[in-house]
């Protein structure tokens with residue numbers, strides 16, 4: 001596997017500048033297109049799974065993180081507080097405290113549960129070894145986060161459903177986990193003390209993993225400070241393992257924020273919080289996708305999905321018209337004309353683009369395209385409208401197949 005930093009620069013996906021700082025990459029247009037598509041895919045999947053999206057600010061008062069427990073258990077990973085008019089504000093180390101406050105801002109009946117709050121939001125980590133040019137050690141992290149507020153009886157189903165979302169996303173993205181890990185607390189003072197709570201939460205996650213039928217290992221010392229978690233592990237080009245996706249059971253923060261819902265008995269009850277992330281941080285997910293696919297992203301995710309190659313200047317107008325039709329279909333497309341070299345040279349430059357539509361005099365006269373797939377396959381000339389409809393259907397299917405051979409003549 002190639003290193004994502006080299007490919008990211010070569011493919012104009014992302015870069016960094018010493019003046020912005022180490023661990024603070026920026027996204028170029030092609031990288032931004034991949035990221036936007038990934039984020040929209042996640043939002044769509046979450047909407048269909050009953051999640052509601054919110055926005056919350058990236059700063060909070062120090063007191064908020066004292067209540068959540070981050071201040072006493074996680075402060076070495078947090079940026080120092082800023083003094084502002086006699087108050088201290090902090091760049092948030094996670095989204096959980098904000099979502100707990102959003103839950104708490106309204107009263108909830110048991111009938112509303114499970115209540116699933118999702119946000120693709122930024123959080124910050126005072127990473128001392130932030131690497132210039134990389135997406136894996138960053139100080140500002142765009143997290144695909146969600147918190148499910150539910151009853152104890154609902155926890156296992158919610159954790160199982162989250163695991164299903166993760167597995168579906170991996171299939172769409174062409175990612176294979178190296179292993180599933182049940183992350184438990186270890187020695188030392190970084191975990192909140194409540195043995196009964198840890199046991200109960202770990203029992204639920206063990207049940208979910210056993211029922212999912214995936215092999216997993218239990219590892220001590222990898223839990224969140226507030227609870228155990230299922231971590232889905234991936235490996236980078238150097239073989240280093242990292243957590244991409246996670247499902248966590250938390251009895252602690254509902255207690256700290258005094259969250260409740262009104263039960264069928266009319267009394268107040270404490271909900272459980274399930275924290276989950278389908279693709280983890282967008283930065284780490286894209287870094288992994290770049291390495292995994294060597295820049296040849298699944299068609300639905302590719303920065304340019306269709307490149308239109310006119311054979312000569314005479315076909316520039318029909319080529320531009322075909323790009324317009326692609327854009328109207330919501331596809332990302334561009335023309336690479338003869339001024340960029342011979343047809344062979346242009347095909348080589350566009351080798352990572354899934355669909356290369358060659359337009360000559362013959363195709364123009366018949367409103368057809370001669371399509372070349374990224375893997376080298378050549379399709380028989382087909383009507384432009386059919387080509388567009390089939391690419392659109394493949395993109396909508398969010399799969400890794402380049403072409404649907406079953407319907408091909």
Ligand SMILES: [Zn+2]
Nearest residue numbers: 094095096275
């Ligand atoms: Zn959380």
